Amino acid sequence: MSVTVANSFVDGEWLDTNREAIDIVSPYSKKKIGVQYVATKDDVERALESAFQSKKEVKQISSLKRAKILQKVATLLAERKEEFAKLLSSELGKPLKNTLDEVDRSIETLELSGEEAKRLHGETIPGDVSSRGMNAMASTFRVPAGVVAAITPFNAPLNLVCHKIGPAFAGGNVTVLKPAPQTTLIATALVHLLFEAGFPKSALNMVLGGVEVGQQIVSDDRINVISFTGGIVASKNISQIAGIKKQLYELGGNAATIVHEDADLNRAAVQCARTGYSNSGQSCISVQRIYVHEKIIDEFTEKLVAEVAKLKVGDPLDPATDVGTLVDENAADRIMTWIKEAEEAGAEILHGGKKRGASVVPTVLKNPPKQAKVVCEEVFGPVVSVIPFESMKEAVNEADNSPFGLQVGLFTNQIDLAHKVAKNMEVGGVVINGTSNFRLDHWPYGGVKNSGIGREGPRFAVEEMTESKMIVLRMD
Numbered sequence: 087m088s089v090t091v092a093n094s095f096v097d098g099e100w101l102d103t104n105r106e107a108i109d110i111v112s113p114y115s116k117k118k119i120g121v122q123y124v125a126t127k128d129d130v131e132r133a134l135e136s137a138f139q140s141k142k143e144v145k146q147i148s149s150l151k152r153a154k155i156l157q158k159v160a161t162l163l164a165e166r167k168e169e170f171a172k173l174l175s176s177e178l179g180k181p182l183k184n185t186l187d188e189v190d191r192s193i194e195t196l197e198l199s200g201e202e203a204k205r206l207h208g209e210t211i212p213g214d215v216s217s218r219g220m221n222a223m224a225s226t227f228r229v230p231a232g233v234v235a236a237i238t239p240f241n242a243p244l245n246l247v248c249h250k251i252g253p254a255f256a257g258g259n260v261t262v263l264k265p266a267p268q269t270t271l272i273a274t275a276l277v278h279l280l281f282e283a284g285f286p287k288s289a290l291n292m293v294l295g296g297v298e299v300g301q302q303i304v305s306d307d308r309i310n311v312i313s314f315t316g317g318i319v320a321s322k323n324i325s326q327i328a329g330i331k332k333q334l335y336e337l338g339g340n341a342a343t344i345v346h347e348d349a350d351l352n353r354a355a356v357q358c359a360r361t362g363y364s365n366s367g368q369s370c371i372s373v374q375r376i377y378v379h380e381k382i383i384d385e386f387t388e389k390l391v392a393e394v395a396k397l398k399v400g401d402p403l404d405p406a407t408d409v410g411t412l413v414d415e416n417a418a419d420r421i422m423t424w425i426k427e428a429e430e431a432g433a434e435i436l437h438g439g440k441k442r443g444a445s446v447v448p449t450v451l452k453n454p455p456k457q458a459k460v461v462c463e464e465v466f467g468p469v470v471s472v473i474p475f476e477s478m479k480e481a482v483n484e485a486d487n488s489p490f491g492l493q494v495g496l497f498t499n500q501i502d503l504a505h506k507v508a509k510n511m512e513v514g515g516v517v518i519n520g521t522s523n524f525r526l527d528h529w530p531y532g533g534v535k536n537s538g539i540g541r542e543g544p545r546f547a548v549e550e551m552t553e554s555k556m557i558v559l560r561m562d
Contacts, residue, residue, distance in 0.1 A: 089173065092122035092270035095277055095292045096129055097136035105129075110271060113179040113411040113444040114402050120177075122270040125293040130302045133291035137233045137260045138308040140288040145230050145258045147286065149203045152255055156200030158283040160193045163276075167193075170275060174244060175402040177271050179411030179444060180365050182403055192245045195527045198544040199252030205545070206257065206552065213558075221561045228552040230258035231332065232310035235303050239316050240413050241368040241466075243269035247276055249527070250313050253547035255289055259311070262303055263292040268413050270294050304328050311551050317464075318489075318536050334540035334550050336532055338464040339370045341522035342485035343495035346478065346503070347379035351386050353519070354497040358470065359393035361523035363409050363448040367468040370537070371493045371523045374465055377481040380474040387452060387472050391437050394448050394470075409468060411444035418444050421467035428454040428461075433471070462488065478507065486512050492533035495521035514538075 092110065094101045103123050110120040125133075163170065167189045174185035208226035213219025236250035243266060254261045265273035277292055293299055300320075304312050305327040312328055314321060315336040325333060345354045362373035378386050402410035412418045422441050428451055429435055438449030451471045454460055460471050475481040485494055493515040498504050501518075508516035514533035517524045525531055530541040540550050 089271050089275040089278070090120040092120060092274040092294060094123070094125040094129055094133070094294050095287075095290065096125075096133045097291065098287045101125070101129060108267075110177065112176050113414050115176075116443075120271050122267070122294055124295045125299055127298075127302065130293050130295075130299055133262055133293050134233075134303065134306050134308050136288075137262050137291050141230070141232045141260045144260050144286060144289045147258065147289075149206060152258065153200040153203040155284050155286075156196050156203065156252060156256065159280055159285065160196035160200070162279055162283050163189065163196065164193050166279070170244065170272070172403060173275060174272050175410070177269055178240060178243065178413060179402050181407040181410045182405050183407070184365055185402075188242055188245050191527055192248045195245055195248040195544065196252050198528050199248070199256045199548075202253065202544045202548045203256035206548070208554070222558060223561075224556050224558045227555045227557070228257070228549075229555045231551050231553055232259060233308055234259045234261050234311045234313055234551055235309045236261050236263045237300055237303070237312070237314045237316065238263070238265050238273075240266035240268040241365060243272050244276060245527070246315055247273055249542050249544075249547065251280070251290065253544045254313070254551050255285070256544065257548045257552040259551055260288070261290050262309070263290065264295065264300055264303060265292070267294070267296055300324075301327060307331075313547070313551070332550070334547075335538040336540070336542055337370070337490075337492075337536060337538045338466070339490040339492035339522075339533060339537050340374045340462065340464050340488055341371050341490075341493055341495070342375040342377060342488075343373050343521045344475075344478075344481045344485060344497065344507075345376060345378045345382070345386055346481075346496070346498035346500070347381045348499045349382075349497035350499070350519075351382060351389055355386060355389035355393050357521050358390055359397065361521045362470040363394070363397055363468045364523070366409055366412050366446065368413065368466050369523060370464070370466075371525065372466075373470055373495065373521045373523055375461060375485070376470060376472045377475045377484060378472055379481075380476055383472065383474045387436065387450075390470075390472065391450055394437050394450055397448050399442070399445055399447055409445070409448055412446065412467060413444075415444040417467065418446050421446050421465065421469060424459045424465065424467075425449055425451070425469060428458040428471070431455050431458050433458065433460075436472075438468070456484070456487070464490070478503065482507055482511060489536040490533065491535040492537040493517060493522040493525075495524070514541075
């Protein structure tokens, strides 16, 4: 499936091209690879009304049929793995080795969603625990919430769309999808694949556009659930205009990884190098801050820089490339500004610190001040800072000293210490003897504080996208 045109799908049909056109340019080659057509206000209104009118119809589709459709989508995607991976790499600048992995994860996410369609379980609750309920019994059921607004980011534009559409449909919902403007070709390709697999056209509307389109969707009372993955500024805007509806946020982070003095330094260095720069650091759990015990910081830093130096920066379509581009050159310019600011504040650049077009060479900073943006904000780029600590208490306090709380990595061979740290940190997940950037798609994924509300992962997302209904039986 060769996709070069991205357009909205509304009320069962692909819209025509009589709309604002925006060229889609590869961030690496700078060549035009397609065009997208922006949805109008009327298009969005049609999508919302179509979704609202379809929710009762979609609700009647059996769990078995929903499961089979999602499995069929996964099967078709597996057959076209390389085609989708190359489209991802061309549109986003993510290396082929990473996009092949993203397609694999997307297949798994769809399969898991299909399995969850068969697990919408409830429970029976006896009434005789109360004197007023001696002849009563209640049963609970999971029922569709109705219409799910799915707003997705550019950094994992295939898998994160699957993480929303898959669970939403598994739960019997209709989805209104607004993919990131930077990655509309891959979203369009997936929607074509969904329909080829038998996905009901009444269960999905997709509208392309920017902030205005998103605001029109989330503020509408016909939406029952908002599932948003993105930044804190946008999430605050959504929460102010959304009104009374369920809101799920998977937001950002400035993830920390702690390397204790007893850690396996070779393992820690290799994993930090691999996971700090994959997708050019454009991941909310990408390794950003590495707190290293002062006794081993020099040895660890030497090993880390050696591993980072092995990473190949270049053409995303080259199978040997480890680091491709940022989403665009503006992102690269911002990151270079942050690196320069950290250096001027006292940080030492041990590797990188240079830009090539939309690419930033993997950068290692040593001991930037805690006020530097590369420490206290989300870099979302290929920059890792190594910071010394004297005691584990200090490391935990510094790691927790953040408005974010998504995931943390911890390298130590003391299992009792690891569990103590893990239980007390203010984050959604702690990875022991691994970095912050480790996620399996069936696990509950999400954060606390400004990192979000709710959990992703098909099982957990289905729970968020359905409601509990109670039926009471009273007997004489």
